[in-house]
Amino acid sequence: MRGFAGEGGHVSARHVVIAGYGMAGARLADEIRRRDPEAERVRLTVLGAEAHPAYNRVLLSTVVAGGLSPEAVRLHDDEWAARAKVELRLGAPVTGLDRSLRRVETATGSYTYDALVLATGASPWLPPVEGLEPGPEVVAFRTLDDCRRIVDVARPGAPVAVLGGGLLGLEAARGLAGRGANVTVVHPSVHLLERQVDAAAGRVLARRLTGLGVSFRFEVTAARHLPGDGLKLDDGSFVPADLVVVAAGVRPETGLAEAAGLAVDRGILVDDLLRSSDGRIHALGDCAQHEGAPAGLVQPAWEQAAVLADLLTGSDPAARYRGTAAVTRLKARDIDLAALGEAQATGEGAEVLTLDDPSGGRYGKLVVRENRVTGAILLGLPDAAATVTQLHDRGIPVPDDRLAVLLGRALPADTATAASPAELPSSALICRCNTVTKGRLVDAWRGGATDATALVRTTRATTGCGSCRDTVGAVADWLAAQ
Numbered sequence: 088m089r090g091f092a093g094e095g096g097h098v099s100a101r102h103v104v105i106a107g108y109g110m111a112g113a114r115l116a117d118e119i120r121r122r123d124p125e126a127e128r129v130r131l132t133v134l135g136a137e138a139h140p141a142y143n144r145v146l147l148s149t150v151v152a153g154g155l156s157p158e159a160v161r162l163h164d165d166e167w168a169a170r171a172k173v174e175l176r177l178g179a180p181v182t183g184l185d186r187s188l189r190r191v192e193t194a195t196g197s198y199t200y201d202a203l204v205l206a207t208g209a210s211p212w213l214p215p216v217e218g219l220e221p222g223p224e225v226v227a228f229r230t231l232d233d234c235r236r237i238v239d240v241a242r243p244g245a246p247v248a249v250l251g252g253g254l255l256g257l258e259a260a261r262g263l264a265g266r267g268a269n270v271t272v273v274h275p276s277v278h279l280l281e282r283q284v285d286a287a288a289g290r291v292l293a294r295r296l297t298g299l300g301v302s303f304r305f306e307v308t309a310a311r312h313l314p315g316d317g318l319k320l321d322d323g324s325f326v327p328a329d330l331v332v333v334a335a336g337v338r339p340e341t342g343l344a345e346a347a348g349l350a351v352d353r354g355i356l357v358d359d360l361l362r363s364s365d366g367r368i369h370a371l372g373d374c375a376q377h378e379g380a381p382a383g384l385v386q387p388a389w390e391q392a393a394v395l396a397d398l399l400t401g402s403d404p405a406a407r408y409r410g411t412a413a414v415t416r417l418k419a420r421d422i423d424l425a426a427l428g429e430a431q432a433t434g435e436g437a438e439v440l441t442l443d444d445p446s447g448g449r450y451g452k453l454v455v456r457e458n459r460v461t462g463a464i465l466l467g468l469p470d471a472a473a474t475v476t477q478l479h480d481r482g483i484p485v486p487d488d489r490l491a492v493l494l495g496r497a498l499p500a501d502t503a504t505a506a507s508p509a510e511l512p513s514s515a516l517i518c519r520c521n522t523v524t525k526g527r528l529v530d531a532w533r534g535g536a537t538d539a540t541a542l543v544r545t546t547r548a549t550t551g552c553g554s555c556r557d558t559v560g561a562v563a564d565w566l567a568a569q
């Protein structure tokens with residue numbers, strides 16, 4: 088597939104249009120240009136609804152917490168499109184899709200495609216609460232603009248309500264409490280992160296966050312927003328709030344696909360070639376639904392981008408996306424939480440070991456089946472998180488001393504903590520967001536990337552959520568000392 092034979096018999100690049108210039112769309116464009124830098128095989132048009140160049144959405148919690156400036160999370164500079172030979176339109180949402188003409192519409196023009204990629208992401212869900220309308224006092228947390236609005240209002244001492252005690256809500260709450268705001272999280276369930284962790288872990292986490300200045304209201308929902316005043320809850324109580332941050336879940340952005348008659352369930356249904364029910368239309372990232380991909384995470388989106396770039400450029404027609412085994416992490420200062428696999432398992436047919444230390448802010452849970460880790464929750468146990476993740480990822484038998492594993496003190500022969508990169512096996516996944524192993528870092532080093540900055544530039548490790556930065560630094564130090 089090195090282009091199409093046109094009418095005059097000449098070979099022309101196929102026109103790929105990407106609708107959506109977020110984390111998946113931007114990465115796909117990068118991956119296509121890595122394979123086809125001179126635009127010989129693929130002519131590329133990217134249509135983005137937002138007015139900004141693409142940015143790292145994952146790091147917006149860190150921007151809210153004051154750890155990064157909005158400029159620091161940009162994925163592309165102003166010259167990227169010209170350099171990458173991409174026709175880029177910002178502030179240009181795709182408003183229509185005509186499959187028979189193979190054409191998409193924006194307010195300022197239409198584009199005919201050979202292949203269309205929907206990378207339209209997801210939109211925050213606004214619960215049906217009387218008076219809860221997006222505006223300066225009500226912000227659903229998803230975009231860089233939302234982030235700026237939140238930071239503008241959340242001054243020290245300002246009362247802020249966060250609707251939703253999921254990952255996004257807790258990251259926002261921790262960040263805002265760190266800025267000195269008086270934060271109350273309103274959560275309809277009995278414990279935090281009920282989709283990721285069990286009740287005991289949820290309780291320890293709430294206690295830890297309470298110690299960091301966050302208040303909680305459990306098993307209640309907002310009934311009414313009183314602008315300038317706060318939230319009336321359904322039990323009749325009241326939460327004062329100058330600002331309400333809504334983090335109540337997201338819905339895949341499937342409007343275009345549905346209107347065009349593509350198969351949509353929760354997201355746009357795609358197969359292992361990331362094809363929708365129309366073979367010329369692909370989807371990836373948060374708007375897509377693949378049976379092996381966890382929803383709402385960047386790691387699957389970026390893995391899908393690499394596969395789709397192989398297919399669209401013809402670099403590897405056999406490339407397939409088979410799914411992603413994701414690890415959930417909470418990115419909040421002073422809190423280490425990782426959950427993976429069947430973290431909610433209660434013991435049927437499995438060996439379950441738990442360690443509950445509420446006053447120490449620690450909770451560990453190991454789920455073992457046939458001597459392999461199939462699930463875990465690790466709160467306040469970063470060393471154990473590193474070891475257990477290795478055991479889980481690589482299907483290594485669990486050492487007999489399970490408690491030592493949970494305490495981060497057991498180092499089976501071929502695993503190690505992040506602190507000792509020499510011991511890590513080559514296949515150890517260092518950067519999950521970008522799927523970079525220790526072996527890939529070593530290869531990059533041997534290829535000339537001989538400091539941490541060069542390793543990052545070559546492999547893109549650390550450029551997702553950034554939680555592997557220390558480990559990549561340790562690998563670089565270890566390589567430099569060889």
Ligand SMILES: Cc1cc2nc3c(=O)[nH]c(=O)nc-3n(C[C@H](O)[C@H](O)[C@H](O)COP(=O)(O)OP(=O)(O)OC[C@H]3O[C@@H](n4cnc5c(N)ncnc54)[C@H](O)[C@@H]3O)c2cc1C
Pocket residue numbers: 106107108109110111112134135136137144145146147148179180181182206207208209228229230255340343371372373374383384385386388416418552
């Ligand atoms: C604050 C925050 C923290 C997060 N933290 C993590 C984390 O720690 N780890 C993790 O894995 N994930 C995290 N996520 C989720 C992660 O950001 C998403 O999974 C990722 O951004 C998905 O990429 P995407 O391109 O599919 O969607 P998006 O990044 O949302 O991009 C979609 C883009 O398409 C645009 N668009 C929509 N409709 C149209 C249209 N009709 N035409 C043109 N453009 C359109 C949107 O405006 C948007 O710019 C976080 C998300 C948020 C908001």
